[in-house]
Amino acid sequence: MRTLTFAMNVSLDGYVAAPGDDLGWSTPSDELFQFWSDRVGSTGLSLYGRRLWEEMSSHWPTADQRPDATPAHIEFARRWRDMPKVLFSSTVGSVDWNTRLFTGDAVAEITRLKAGDGSPMDIAGATLAATAMRAGLIDEYVLLTAPVLLGGGAPFFTALDSWVNLNLVETRTFPGGVLLTRYETRR
Numbered sequence: 280m281r282t283l284t285f286a287m288n289v290s291l292d293g294y295v296a297a298p299g300d301d302l303g304w305s306t307p308s309d310e311l312f313q314f315w316s317d318r319v320g321s322t323g324l325s326l327y328g329r330r331l332w333e334e335m336s337s338h339w340p341t342a343d344q345r346p347d348a349t350p351a352h353i354e355f356a357r358r359w360r361d362m363p364k365v366l367f368s369s370t371v372g373s374v375d376w377n378t379r380l381f382t383g384d385a386v387a388e389i390t391r392l393k394a395g396d397g398s399p400m401d402i403a404g405a406t407l408a409a410t411a412m413r414a415g416l417i418d419e420y421v422l423l424t425a426p427v428l429l430g431g432g433a434p435f436f437t438a439l440d441s442w443v444n445l446n447l448v449e450t451r452t453f454p455g456g457v458l459l460t461r462y463e464t465r466r
Contacts, residue, residue: 281392282399283326285408286318286421287435288457294432295405300330304427308454309351311423316355319362323398326389327378328407329368335359335403340376365392367407386414409437419463420445426456 287295288305296302307315319325327335342348343356364378367385374380381388389411392400402408402417411417422435445462452458 281323281395281397282418283389283393283402283411283416284399284419284421285402285412285417286419286423287403287405287408288423288425289435290425290427290429290432292428292430293435294429295435296433297429298432300334300433302334304429305425308457311453311455311457312351312355314423314453314459316351316358318401319355319358321399322362322401324392324400325362325364326392326400326402326407326411327364327366328404329366329371330406331404332364332366332368332371332374332378336374336376336378385410386416389414389416405433405435405437412437412443413439415443417464419461421459421461423453424458424460 288307289295290297290304297304339356339359341356343353345352348356360376362377364374364376365388366374366378366380367382367388368380369382371380385407389402393416402411408417444465446465447460448463449461450459
C-alpha cells in the first residue's frame, strides 16, 4: 500500500496562500528550495488540484530554459517534468508534462491509487488535500512553517468531523526561521 503525504509551505497562522492566492510570502531559501527539489525527485506520484497545477505548470515546464536559470532551478524543472502527476479537475481540458487528467470522484481514485504498489505519493493543493483529509486518506503531514502571519487566505487544514491523532516524527529548522514539522497519522 502506498503512503500519501500532504506537504506545503504554511504561514504561522495556518495558511498556504494569502488572500488572492498570493504566494509572495513563501519565497524559499536555497536550502529550503533544495528540500523541495529533493522531495519532488523522490515522489512516485503527485496528486494535484487545479489551482496549484496551474501555478506550477505555468512556470516549471520551461524554467530550465530561461537565461537566468540557476543549476538548482534547472534540476527542479527537470524533476518536476519527469515526476508522474495526476490532475484532479473538471475544468481543465488537457494536460502535459507526464500528467494524467482525472475528472471523476477524487476520494475513490485516491483510495484506488493508495491501494496499489509503488513509491510514496504527495498531494499538492489545499482544496484537494482537504477532500483527502476529510476522507482519512492522508498518512503524513509535512508543514514548512514560515514566520509570517497572513490573517487569512487558503488554510492548510480543513474542518473535520472527527479528531485525527498524529505522531511527531521530525523537526528541522531552515534559514529564515522556517520550521519543518512532520507528523504521521496514528491508525
